[in-house]
Amino acid sequence: MSQSVFFVTCPKGVEYLLADELKTFGLEPVRNAPAGVWAKGSLEGGYRTCLWSRLANRVILHIDEVDATSGDRLYDGVVHLDWQQHIPVNGSFRVTFLGQNEAIRNTQFGAQRVKDGIVDRFRVGGGQRPSSDAKAPDVVISARLNRGRLSLGIDLSGHSLHMRGYRTEKGLAPMKENLAAALLLRAGWPEIAREGGDFVDPMCGSGTLLIEAAMMALDLAPGRKSEGFGFEKWPGHQPELWLSLRQEAERRAHEGKQGKLPKFAGFDQDSRVIATARNNLQRAGLDGVIQLEVRQVADLALDGGWAETGLVLTNPPYGERLSERRELSALYRSLGESVKRVAPGWRLGVFTGAPEYGKSIGLRSYKQYRLFNGKLPAQLLLFEIDDASAMTPREPDIPGEITPRIANEERAAMLGNRLKKNMKTIGQWARKQGISCYRLYDADMPEFALAIDIYEGRVHVQEYAAPKSVDERSARERLAEALAVIPGALGIEREDMVTKQRQRQTGTSQYEKQEASGEFFQVHEHGCVLKVNLKDYLDTGLFLDHRPVRLWIQQHAKGQRFLNLFCYTGAATVHAAVGGASRSLSLDMSKTYVNWAEENLALNRADPKRHRVEQADCLAWLAEKPSPDQRFDLIFMDPPTFSNSARMAGVLDIQKDHGRLIRQAMARLNSEGLLIFSNNFRRFKLDEALEGEFEIEEVSKSTLDRDFQRNARIHRCWHIRHQD
Structure with missing residues (x-):
């Protein structure tokens, strides 16, 4: 067979794994590129990649490369290629265009120039031309721009190969299937399965890791259930060759189920995602192969008959705010305790966007792989579950004592000058607006990764976790400098400054308890009086970034029935009451915060009969059928990113659960009412299905005052109404 050149795309960080995989399909890798591999080989190798690759996104059959230093040169290169051998004259095509340069800054412009060149090539001599079809083309032309060169090819896959066909339910997408496969390969699952090992995912979600693990062990082709590929209407397609490969895949699928199979089990404490996982494994043809059960991590148990070796692989959630870290660390600690109890001798893999929590597991990681979950940097941490790997669990980012001192006069002076400048700009703005609590400094200088907040003359300093490029000693040195500089630069006494650190520690240090100073004091915001405490809690009692949201509520609350879910210390309710709300209900699970809100x-001077605060699990409360008196005109909901408190009915993961929470809240909202939904998860994506059910307007930009405009992702906020 003649040799062709292919560009096979994949998730970022998976290139080396893909290169090894392509060799098994008869392709010879030529070079790796970001998120892809160039390879050469026969068309059969390209077909095998489409059918069997567990890692690829797309398989592009390379046609040619043309000059793209200008739009005209791009067109000239395209129009001279022989497109008749790749696109049916009476068929249709679509151009996908990626990349830009100084001459071609818009992908739509680039795609149009490619399309023009193709169409004009067919028009030479008055010939018939194919049509353009954006939705269901016969052939997809891939155009990839890199600096001044444009690579053109045929997309043999036609769709992203990570879509195996077993995940069809709409909603928020879990981990993509090819990333799951990459994690399994990095964790050594194929070798473990061949040696008779079993597989468990204790936080399985919709079951992607489980299904991909089973497909590997059963030798099931990932593309076996695909409804179609991009090459099937391509003029160069070889149907007989493709049929033989499909028949081979069916034979291997039949043989894969004949031998002794590993045992597979998936657990999750959310019954809804377990139901989704059941549907997914049914569509994957894995009924009876995978055991699914609703169960918490702490209650992990395996019945008899499990192998002495195996793999536990999972993708736990992670939190954002300081107040969520303790719960998250407890989850990782519980995971470590459970796997050591039920799976000694096995291997553990944890894929996480918060790898610092790996120390809470209580095992030494022997390997760490840097990958991406979408655009989010993440790591796969691997552990052997044995006594030799055991260590004392450690909490990440533990506060500690730092003695103020200046090691670098010039660097310290830079921070002092910046703080003085900010006092003249942000401080002056705040005074003119009548704002007495505001953020003065937010990691303005990379050398000093701090958030510095002013609370009516007192200063609250939080240290951000230093990047791994900065060693612990350097981070401590810079923090000591900051603590030495801040009082003088801001004109305060040292005792008026409170510092909370996020600092790595070694040994057996644990997360130190917060103070019990009882030092509450009152601050003022838009005519409201609020209690804060800078010392005793991870947060102060007042989220400064929500100041414009609270003011908006105050200005629109007159005569409204107001509901504050996850109310924290009730600051938003105070603004609603001061603004003239007819009544309010504020709910929080913490007795501490309920008392704080009441105070x-x-x-x-809010009437406690009309403005009630109740201790309640908002998840359970929302799940109940609303009573007639539980209808509201204005609802504010700012849930935590993550929580698995023992007092809750289940785990809260805002990315996964927000759609349900919003729908339940809207069920308690009057027809003309408004839900204000906010959260501070910086990679949050609103469920697109909600936009078809409600009128939704993102108002994030208008909810950030000047002191938070340097950090536009501090929170996101939406106004949600019922449709007319």
Whole structure:
């Protein structure tokens, strides 16, 4: 067979694994590129990649490369290629265009120039031309721009190969299938399966890791259930060759189920995602192969008959705010305790966007792989579950004592000058606006990764976790400098400054308890009086970034029935009451915060009969059928990113659960009412299905005052109404 050149794309960080995989399909890797591999080989190798690759996104059959230093040169290169051998004259095509340069800054422009060149090539001599079809073309032309060169090819896959066909339910997408396969390969699952090992995912979600692991062990081709590929209407397609490869895949699928199979089990404490996982494995043809059960990590148990070796692989959630870290660390610690109890001698793999929590597991990681979950940097941590790997669990980012001192006069002076400048700009703005609590500094200088907040003359300093490029000693040195500089630059006494650190520690240090100073004091915001405490809790009692949201509520609350879910210390309710809300209900699971909210309302002389605060699990409360008196005109909901408190009915993962929470909240909202939904998960993506059910307007930009505009992702906020 003649040799062809292919460009096979994949998730970022998976290139070396893909190169090894392509060799098994008869392709010879030529070079790796970011998120892809160039390879050469026969068309059969390209077909095998489409059918069997567990890692690829797309398989592009390379046609040619043309000059793209200008739009005209791009067109000239395209129009001279022989497109008749790749696109049926009476068929249709679509151009996908990636990349830009100084001359071609818009992908739509680039795609149009390619399309023009193709069409004009067919028009030479008055010939018939194919049509353009954006939705269901016969052939997809791939155009990839890199600096001044444009690579052109035929997309043999036609769709992203990560879509195996077993995940069809709409909603928020879990981990992509080819990333799951990459994790399994990095964790050594194929070797473990061949040696008789079993597989468990204790936080399985919709079951992607489980299904991909089973497909590997059963020798099931990932593309076996695909409804179609991009080459099937391509003029160069070889149907007989493709039929033989499909028949081979069916034979291997039949043989794969004949031998002794590993045992597979997936657990999750959310019954809804377990139901989704059941549907997914049914579509994958794995009924009876995978055991699924609703169960918490702490209750992990395996019945009899499991192998002495195996793989536990999972993708736990992670939190954002300081107040969520303790719960998240407890989850990782519980995971470590459970796997050591039920799976000694096995291997553990944890894929996480918060790898610092790996130390809470209580095992030494012997390997770490840097990967990406979409655009999010993440790591796969691998552990052997044995006594030799055991270590004392450690909490990440533990506060500690730092003695103020200046090691670098010039560097310290830079920070002092920046703080003085900010006092003249942000401080002056705040005074003119009548704002007494505001963020003065937010990691403005990379050398000093701090958030510095002013609370009516007192200063609250939080240290961000230093990047791994900065060693612990350097981070401590810079923090010591900051603590030495801040009082003088801001004109305060040292005792008026409180510091909370996120600092790595070694040994057996644990997360130190917060202070019990009882040092509450009152601050003022838009005519409201609020209690704060800078020392005793991870957060102060007042989220400064939500100041414009609270003001908006105050200005629109007159005569409204107001509901504050996950109310924290009730600051938003105070603003609603001061603004004239007819009544309010504020819910939080923490007795500490409920008491705090009641005290805040009392400070503002709110009638406790009309403005009630109750201790309640908002997840359970929302799940109940609303009573007639539980209808509201204005609802504010700012849930945590993650929580698995023992007092809750289940785990809260805002990315996964927000659609359900919003729908349940909207069920308690009057027809003309408004839900204000906010969260601070910086990679949050709103469920697109909600936009078809409600009127949704993102108002994030308008909810950030000047002191937070340097950090536009501090939170995101939406106004949600019922459709007319």
